[in-house]
Amino acid sequence: MADDDPGEVPRPPDVVRRLALLWDPPTPSARGRRPRFVLADVVQAGITVALDGGLEALSMRRVAAELGVGAMSLYTYVPGRAELIDLMIDRAYGELDLPVAGMPWRAALDQYARQFWQLYLRHPWLLQTTSWRTPLAPHVLDAEEAGLRTLIDTPLTETQVVDFLGLVNSMVQGLARGAIAEAQERASSGQSWDDYWTSVSSFWQDWFDTDRYPVMTRVWNAGAFEKASDFESILERLLDAVEGSIARARTSAVEVSEDAASR
Amino acid sequence: MADDDPGEVPRPPDVVRRLALLWDPPTPSARGRRPRFVLADVVQAGITVALDGGLEALSMRRVAAELGVGAMSLYTYVPGRAELIDLMIDRAYGELDLPVAGMPWRAALDQYARQFWQLYLRHPWLLQTTSWRTPLAPHVLDAEEAGLRTLIDTPLTETQVVDFLGLVNSMVQGLARGAIAEAQERASSGQSWDDYWTSVSSFWQDWFDTDRYPVMTRVWNAGAFEKASDFESILERLLDAVEGSIARARTSAVEVSEDAASR
């Protein structure tokens, strides 16, 4: 008998376990030594660590310390750091209060965008996730489903729906990034980061050339950098743009049907 | 005599060196041993490493190996990894062919957006930079100046200009992220990542519930996920939205002046 498992292994178990952890809740077997925690406790500890210190502070040792446990104990709950982050993301997305089916599209999309906006402000570490795609997690797909649903019954084509939803997501992410940056700069005014801050602001005197950057200087003097990023109004403008496209799609759909009828 | 430097240190030299490295080209002193490289060589090596392997592969040892040199030798050119990344960003931004002053706003903003779009596709690692703000680097500020300049002479307020530019930036980043994700998935079809890929796609059969996600299923069946992210058309729509706001600002400006004249 070989030392390799002789059973059928059609796929590498890494990906399977990664997905199973997200989609099949791990039932704790009654046999063997009692676990001190459940999976959700580990995920919660990870979020706690990420909330102060960001994703770069999320080390297995730190999370384990948060639980008062050795680092390697985490590996009975989670295959590794990447999977823990997936679970954290899924749990965070679970906080979203998503628009239900049947709402008017504009109210639904508005709620969708606002919910993400608040989620990012509540969990800035979500924006530090470095991977290119969002994980295939239940609550993540729930959110995507709800987002697509807001526009799917409009005259827009499916491709347009996907595009507009991506546009809304990008906008919310971008504005949230700016807001978080501003908040962190504001928060770093205390501490000994004070001299850091004065150093950075001294940049404007030592190196910034108002002749090279006249427009930035004008915008700065107008105070537009401080009060920018008004999420509410920008979102409204974006929804206006969507509304315009819907109206255009409706008229062209009428034209098409008239065209078909005239034949 | 204390071992601390007794000279006047009005600010921590960390930040000063960080900025000086970006704004004052380091003049190689004629004295002492000849350096094997110039700063730009180190930066270029960093970009080479980041281009295959991404930012997470950018270790000092790896960059040093790229130059055929010991790891610690890099520290004579660069204070640390963070500053190296700043320099890499500045160099990448230097590749932008920015719209010149005096162009019509729509052509200029169009060029601005397309240039960034291509820059992100050429340097995906730019989107992996984790910090909240973009570094205070010359070419970065050049780009921001050019971006603001495209709209500053329109009837929009300074705040609106900042907001719209942020919107364009967010959109380009979001779409580029999607395009890169798609490209990487497509590229991972070779190799032994093949079974990984089949595993991931098997998700759709093992766990995906078409009853739970009817809209996603419909959109998928319509093929809208494959051909989404049409950068060109989405950019045009966004520019349309800007144009609408400009037109609205113009009429309200007229109203204001008429209002002032009627008094």
Add this chain to the structure above:
DNA sequence: CGTCCTTTCGTACGCCGTACCGAAATGATC
């Protein structure tokens, strides 16, 4: 009790960034 299964976690390996410091190399000065 023994048996078995599961969790716990100490140890270790190979990465990482980088502090420290001696060695080597070079121009400036005598």
Add this chain to the structure above:
DNA sequence: GATCATTTCGGTACGGCGTACGAAAGGACG
């Protein structure tokens, strides 16, 4: 040419990281 000042080069080392491995511990069953 000899010496010195200055600069680059890079080995060694420290603490931290993710995690593979395997021994120890503990609870459920015979």
